[in-house]
Amino acid sequence: MGVAVLLKQVPDTTAKISISGGKVDESSIAKWAISPYDEYALESAIQLKESGFGDVVAITCGPSRAAKCLTEAAAVGADRLIHILTESTLDSIQVQSLLSASVKETGCDLVMCGKQAADTNSGSTGPGLASTLGFSFVGGVTRVSVNGGLASATRLGPSGLEEVEVGGPCVFTFDKGESELRRPNVRGIMMAKKKPIDSLSPEDLGVNGTNSLVIIKDHSSPPEKQPGQKFIGSESIPEVVEKLREEANVI
Amino acid sequence: MSTTVISESNNGILHPVTAQLVGAASSLGGPITVICPGGVGSSDAAKISGVTKVISVEGECFETYDCSAWSKSLSPLIEGDLILSSSSAIGRELISSISATKGIPVVQDVTSLKDGFSATRTIYSGKAIEEVSISSPCAISLRPNSFESAEGGGSAEISTVNVSQEVAVAVKRALAKASERLDVSEAEIIISGGRGMGEPANFSHLNEIADVLGAAVGASRAAVDTWEEIPHSMQVGQTGKTVTPNLYIAVGISGAIQHLAGMRSSKFILAINKDPEAPIFGVADYGIVSTWEDALPALKDQLAELLSN
Numbered sequence A: 001m002g003v004a005v006l007l008k009q010v011p012d013t014t015a016k017i018s019i020s021g022g023k024v025d026e027s028s029i030a031k032w033a034i035s036p037y038d039e040y041a042l043e044s045a046i047q048l049k050e051s052g053f054g055d056v057v058a059i060t061c062g063p064s065r066a067a068k069c070l071t072e073a074a075a076v077g078a079d080r081l082i083h084i085l086t087e088s089t090l091d092s093i094q095v096q097s098l099l100s101a102s103v104k105e106t107g108c109d110l111v112m113c114g115k116q117a118a119d120t121n122s123g124s125t126g127p128g129l130a131s132t133l134g135f136s137f138v139g140g141v142t143r144v145s146v147n148g149g150l151a152s153a154t155r156l157g158p159s160g161l162e163e164v165e166v167g168g169p170c171v172f173t174f175d176k177g178e179s180e181l182r183r184p185n186v187r188g189i190m191m192a193k194k195k196p197i198d199s200l201s202p203e204d205l206g207v208n209g210t211n212s213l214v215i216i217k218d219h220s221s222p223p224e225k226q227p228g229q230k231f232i233g234s235e236s237i238p239e240v241v242e243k244l245r246e247e248a249n250v251i
Numbered sequence B: 001m002s003t004t005v006i007s008e009s010n011n012g013i014l015h016p017v018t019a020q021l022v023g024a025a026s027s028l029g030g031p032i033t034v035i036c037p038g039g040v041g042s043s044d045a046a047k048i049s050g051v052t053k054v055i056s057v058e059g060e061c062f063e064t065y066d067c068s069a070w071s072k073s074l075s076p077l078i079e080g081d082l083i084l085s086s087s088s089a090i091g092r093e094l095i096s097s098i099s100a101t102k103g104i105p106v107v108q109d110v111t112s113l114k115d116g117f118s119a120t121r122t123i124y125s126g127k128a129i130e131e132v133s134i135s136s137p138c139a140i141s142l143r144p145n146s147f148e149s150a151e152g153g154g155s156a157e158i159s160t161v162n163v164s165q166e167v168a169v170a171v172k173r174a175l176a177k178a179s180e181r182l183d184v185s186e187a188e189i190i191i192s193g194g195r196g197m198g199e200p201a202n203f204s205h206l207n208e209i210a211d212v213l214g215a216a217v218g219a220s221r222a223a224v225d226t227w228e229e230i231p232h233s234m235q236v237g238q239t240g241k242t243v244t245p246n247l248y249i250a251v252g253i254s255g256a257i258q259h260l261a262g263m264r265s266s267k268f269i270l271a272i273n274k275d276p277e278a279p280i281f282g283v284a285d286y287g288i289v290s291t292w293e294d295a296l297p298a299l300k301d302q303l304a305e306l307l308s309n
């Protein structure tokens, strides 16, 4: 029993991204944070624990700076902290095999994470991990509760908002959740600082080093926008509408 | 080079993004198989020019959406060097699950693709552009409206495969029906409202213009957080949807960096804001300094007149 929560550390949403030599310059990113959707997963896991479900195990995969998001998770109630230390950029298969090995080691049969991380916005980890582990999968949920052996969740499915039920081991990915996120109190922060972090290398998890099958060739800044044209007052609307058709060709 | 396209459907019919996926596959060359989960839209898929073969996969498990069950049903039927899907919510989930089953890497939300599998996508919510090379076989989801659609006029052979797969995720009850409105992530024109709209009822002005333009209606996070009537599914931005329509109209939206993250790569941006200093004007191609109360009625009339001719 227990819930594994997967947390990814990403640049804070207000961070400026600068590029040097064809690569994003990570050292210039002033502030890092837990990816926003992952925070909803963490909140839900802590609520499950409060309702009598097992411990919350927070897992992150990333360089040494990522340990901070585990301490932040501990400050709001995570019981065990696991840091899979990786320095290079990994492809989806590498990430999933590391996380899968780590989840297996914890024995958790529920896994929660965000539906996408705010850096790559990919959304591959949750569903991919479910396949790797052989767990069921429910994506884009806003709420999860557990009753006996059955988990119930609210998700935005193809035909609208719906309530689903699933038994047995399952991976849930979170959309923006229904609950407010809790903030740590002083005591939580103090306790979290003392909480040990299990730092594991891929080898510790029995995952042998492979090369990434996805190679980053270049990073660049989005093209600068030309300064636009400004119009004052609603009298300009006929002119703007005509330009939308004749000049911009968009209507 | 051979490609399998996972078709996208919406309300029981083939979604137009499927033709864009085929268009992207055609430019790479080689045979193209379109696989239709639940058999939805298979006869329309067969009419897309360039398609070699359609596999209509049918079975009870497709009556509701269980990503794992769908993926287990589809994976054994998928072969080739490249798997393509849409980067819609379901498209991403399915292709992640299928690629993990096959042990091949997946790259999501790609906006351009060159042979030898060089793919471009935006990262950090549009603050940077990344180019990656991927070794084949691999799986790639493509952002809607980024690739030319393949034309009609094809007549591919359709084979039907019946599968039986256990479903683990049971749908218990519907809580709210999917909005009848076009979703922002697939619209070519979006009109979004922010806190400046004053109250949620005023979004009716945006809806009316959306109806004239065939557009989707979006919102800023401030609008979504302040008003219960405005669902999160409408939110554009860092913690909402990333959109790249041909035309994005921002009304009463200040242009916070997290909002810009979701819409700055729109092809054309029109902003309406009463504050001439609003940051949204910094990314707008056309900016109108006006209250929406003055601007929207006039805008609606002008558009209606233009489009009725």
Ligand SMILES: Cc1cc2nc3c(=O)[nH]c(=O)nc-3n(C[C@H](O)[C@H](O)[C@H](O)COP(=O)(O)OP(=O)(O)OC[C@H]3O[C@@H](n4cnc5c(N)ncnc54)[C@H](O)[C@@H]3O)c2cc1C
Pocket: A013, A036, B193, B194, B195, B196, B197, B219, B220, B221, B222, B223, B235, B236, B237, B238, B239, B240, B241, B251, B252, B253, B254, B255, B256, B257, B258, B259, B262, B272, B273, B274, B275, B278, B290, B291, B292, B293
């Ligand atoms: C982690 C994080 C994630 C976030 N994610 C997102 C996100 O995904 N999407 C998002 O949008 N925001 C996001 N935000 C919030 C963002 O920082 C802004 O708070 C938000 O975008 C502001 O919304 P707004 O422009 O509607 O409201 P405001 O900033 O309040 O702007 C209202 C605008 O309306 C104008 N106005 C007022 N009255 C009128 C009128 N009558 N006619 C015309 N104009 C008028 C004003 O001049 C003003 O410019 C995020 C923030 C954080 C911290």
